Amino acid sequence: MSLAESEDRNPYLTVGLLCSLRYEGRKSDEEIAEQLRFDSAEDMRIQLNNWDVPAWLVGEAPGSESDKTERRGMTATEEPTELPPAYDALPLFRRALQKLNWAIGDLENRKEYLQNGRFVAHESTGPAYSPKTGIEEGTLTIPMGGQQTPLEPLPALIGAYVLADEPLEPLLEKLNLWPQSVDKEQIQKLIEGGRTTKGHIRGLKSVAGMIARGIRGGAIRSGPTTGEVSERIQNGVWYSRQLTQRGLVPATISGRLREAGFTREEISQIRKLKKLPQPE
Numbered sequence: 001m002s003l004a005e006s007e008d009r010n011p012y013l014t015v016g017l018l019c020s021l022r023y024e025g026r027k028s029d030e031e032i033a034e035q036l037r038f039d040s041a042e043d044m045r046i047q048l049n050n051w052d053v054p055a056w057l058v059g060e061a062p063g064s065e066s067d068k069t070e071r072r073g074m075t076a077t078e079e080p081t082e083l084p085p086a087y088d089a090l091p092l093f094r095r096a097l098q099k100l101n102w103a104i105g106d107l108e109n110r111k112e113y114l115q116n117g118r119f120v121a122h123e124s125t126g127p128a129y130s131p132k133t134g135i136e137e138g139t140l141t142i143p144m145g146g147q148q149t150p151l152e153p154l155p156a157l158i159g160a161y162v163l164a165d166e167p168l169e170p171l172l173e174k175l176n177l178w179p180q181s182v183d184k185e186q187i188q189k190l191i192e193g194g195r196t197t198k199g200h201i202r203g204l205k206s207v208a209g210m211i212a213r214g215i216r217g218g219a220i221r222s223g224p225t226t227g228e229v230s231e232r233i234q235n236g237v238w239y240s241r242q243l244t245q246r247g248l249v250p251a252t253i254s255g256r257l258r259e260a261g262f263t264r265e266e267i268s269q270i271r272k273l274k275k276l277p278q279p280e
Contacts, residue, residue: 119146238276241278
């Protein structure tokens with residue numbers, strides 16, 4: 001019996017035999033799969049996951065711990081909730097961009113210095129009015145203090161530039177006296193984040209994503225990920241649903257998906273994500 005014939009397989013008998021073999025503890029996953037007449041251990045895991053068998057009984061596929069966690073979380077059991085159209089926030093986004101656009105003009109009369117690790121700045125605001133003479137005399141220069149980071153709006157403008165996926169080098173050429181000495185790899189890590197042995201270090205893009213997640217209604221929390229869905233898998237879910245609506249049985253649908261170029265692992269993901277939203 002192969003995975004393609006899984007609709008004829010008795011799940012109670014299969015899981016019962018699996019429990020017995022797990023209890024004996026003498027066989028590998030490949031040996032167990034062969035005894036249960038699966039094509040491979042991966043085929044066995046796919047079928048058991050489709051039956052919602054607990055992960056501790058299914059067994060773990062080879063791979064990193066984070067990969068295992070993501071695969072276990074890759075499901076779509078909840079009914080999808082349609083969110084408010086993002087386009088409705090267009091006036092708010094435009095107002096924010098307009099504020100940044102106005103802020104660019106403030107940079108024209110600003111002078112900034114790097115001294116002892118601080119960014120010290122002052123700004124000229126144009127002719128100053130003298131109450132004694134009643135005329136405008138010279139220019140008025142306003143002190144802006146010194147900070148460990150460049151003064152606003154520069155961080156916001158640089159952040160917007162980076163989040164827009166614009167290249168780093170031209171910006172360094174314009175804003176840095178010594179662009180060749182900049183540790184670009186360090187800056188890139190601050191932008192992109194990265195994985196370490198202790199977990200994921202968030203960068204600007206991932207922090208922006210977490211903020212967007214919270215604003216959009218998702219929970220901001222640490223812990224196991226529920227995974228991400230590629231355009232390819234989403235398209236496979238839609239195709240699978242079309243075949244289901246035409247009355248095709250699961251084995252035939254799996255065959256059609258394989259004909260379309262989907263791997264067994266991808267077909268397993270498609271089955272778990274069958275409740276993904278579909279076009280109206």
